[in-house]
Amino acid sequence: MDFDWAPATVHREGVKNYEQLFCYWTPEIGSNPAKVGLMSIPSKEIVRTLNLFSVSDVKLHWQSDASFLCVKVDRHSKSKKSQATSLEIFRVKEKGVPVEVVDTIKDTVVNFAWEPK
Structure with missing residues (x-):
């Protein structure tokens, strides 16, 4: 379990009140x-959630002006013998916060970073 604050105030499309955002993840527990998730503070509104299965680890990476959030997901096979990584890109400023998925990467991804401004 981990969380991370957005590095800047996000001006989301269709939202007049500019609030701070933070993202969090919770591990699989049993069949859950x-x-x-993305939560807006101080309203405590859940802006977006995403369910993930077969997860070993998750790392959260904000882009410098908080337009994007990359979630690096390390997944394991059902037998837990092999690992793969996928990148889930949240487009935070767009309505509904759409998520793009970078196809599964079979090689080990050690780190992810956004290009600086």
């Missing part, structure tokens, strides 16, 4: 999937 792992969850990644």
